[in-house]
Amino acid sequence: MPKQVDHDERRRTIAEAVIELVTTAGVEAASLRTVAAEAGVSMGSVQHYFKTKDEMLLFALEHGNAMLGPRVQRLLAEAGPLSLRETYRLFFTLLLPFDEQSRRGARLWAALIARGCVDGPTHRLASDAYANLTAFVLRELGKVAEAKEIPADLDLPQAARHLVSVVEGLRWPLLFGAFTPEQALAVLDAQLDRIFLG
Amino acid sequence: MPKQVDHDERRRTIAEAVIELVTTAGVEAASLRTVAAEAGVSMGSVQHYFKTKDEMLLFALEHGNAMLGPRVQRLLAEAGPLSLRETYRLFFTLLLPFDEQSRRGARLWAALIARGCVDGPTHRLASDAYANLTAFVLRELGKVAEAKEIPADLDLPQAARHLVSVVEGLRWPLLFGAFTPEQALAVLDAQLDRIFLG
DNA sequence: AGGTTTACAATGCACTTGCATGGTATCAAA
DNA sequence: TTTGATACCATGCAAGTGCATTGTAAACCT
Numbered sequence: 189m190p191k192q193v194d195h196d197e198r199r200r201t202i203a204e205a206v207i208e209l210v211t212t213a214g215v216e217a218a219s220l221r222t223v224a225a226e227a228g229v230s231m232g233s234v235q236h237y238f239k240t241k242d243e244m245l246l247f248a249l250e251h252g253n254a255m256l257g258p259r260v261q262r263l264l265a266e267a268g269p270l271s272l273r274e275t276y277r278l279f280f281t282l283l284l285p286f287d288e289q290s291r292r293g294a295r296l297w298a299a300l301i302a303r304g305c306v307d308g309p310t311h312r313l314a315s316d317a318y319a320n321l322t323a324f325v326l327r328e329l330g331k332v333a334e335a336k337e338i339p340a341d342l343d344l345p346q347a348a349r350h351l352v353s354v355v356e357g358l359r360w361p362l363l364f365g366a367f368t369p370e371q372a373l374a375v376l377d378a379q380l381d382r383i384f385l386g
Numbered sequence: 387m388p389k390q391v392d393h394d395e396r397r398r399t400i401a402e403a404v405i406e407l408v409t410t411a412g413v414e415a416a417s418l419r420t421v422a423a424e425a426g427v428s429m430g431s432v433q434h435y436f437k438t439k440d441e442m443l444l445f446a447l448e449h450g451n452a453m454l455g456p457r458v459q460r461l462l463a464e465a466g467p468l469s470l471r472e473t474y475r476l477f478f479t480l481l482l483p484f485d486e487q488s489r490r491g492a493r494l495w496a497a498l499i500a501r502g503c504v505d506g507p508t509h510r511l512a513s514d515a516y517a518n519l520t521a522f523v524l525r526e527l528g529k530v531a532e533a534k535e536i537p538a539d540l541d542l543p544q545a546a547r548h549l550v551s552v553v554e555g556l557r558w559p560l561l562f563g564a565f566t567p568e569q570a571l572a573v574l575d576a577q578l579d580r581i582f583l584g
Numbered sequence: 585a586g587g588t589t590t591a592c593a594a595t596g597c598a599c600t601t602g603c604a605t606g607g608t609a610t611c612a613a614a
Numbered sequence: 615t616t617t618g619a620t621a622c623c624a625t626g627c628a629a630g631t632g633c634a635t636t637g638t639a640a641a642c643c644t
Binding site for chain 1: 620621622623624625
Binding site for chain 3: 391393396427428429430431433434435
């Protein structure tokens, strides 16, 4: 057996270098050499952990996406006890590009979308990401429904898709400064008003 | 004076070659050489009309975006006499990736967003595009308000932003197949229900 | 007719790209 | 201690990149 090295952690380290480059200078800036330099390793090392550049990019986008979940859960936990509606509001707020961290996330997501338009595996990744987000929102809506804080005749799956659409649609105008944070939050609140009672 | 050539039309021709490449293979596929080949001209010609690649890309994205307006207006005119609400619904439907033409538009838009994250001029372009769309929707909403087909207490600017968000947010899940067209239209109709009376 | 400007074409150049190759160092099992 | 697998590193290479340069043909102006 070889040197004792955590294979997956190395891959994640490199992936984060990719993410750094992609979010600050675009996908085209993430070449094998620049990635190696950013990660502080040799180019041969990058090649050792990823057979091709495509595989590296895909893994990086996947990893960046996977990091979103834990972050949101951590911030939600830190926020302390909130009402169901407040929790919901905070959750969606975390998805919007308000702080620099979220803006990075949005920029990475833009790269994912653009690549997903022309690359099969990335397309699948983006597709799953949207499906998973919607499914998650739907599950959470189920909890709200159990708590009877919701109109009884509400179509939950459709409400989930509606909510996801609003948040996703706020993201880009926000990122480009076409909407102000206040305007975006007003829209988000209006949407939540349609779900939560009183 | 030189050969009789419509300068702007040549630029547009080249821009459309760029759009073709970008929407089918991504921005990275649009090199000076491939663009020249796609447009059926020499590489020197491309250089003659665009000083740098950045300028070419920016113009192409701008042109592709500018073509959207006339197309929508034409299709709206062709649709014949519709009620205000039907017109509105058709308008937003045309923005969503239902037919191949609109899907191309969405893919181009994805390239615009991704590039706008890391390139100043493109950022401005994207920002203006969102602002203009919202302003247009707001103007149209004003007409609906005059026709008294709208709740009197509705906050029009906010309603416009909400509408734009929903449509923009439906675009990507649709493009990646996470939502079906029926699901998307249901969300759109639900949103229109909040604006139009009866 | 000569001069000037525009339209295009061909080619060269320095540079970067992804990837392959060959080598060395490090560890654990046999 | 040999073997073999992994973990790197350095370098080479063909292909492609954006851009500059040069040359040529066409049109209008004086």
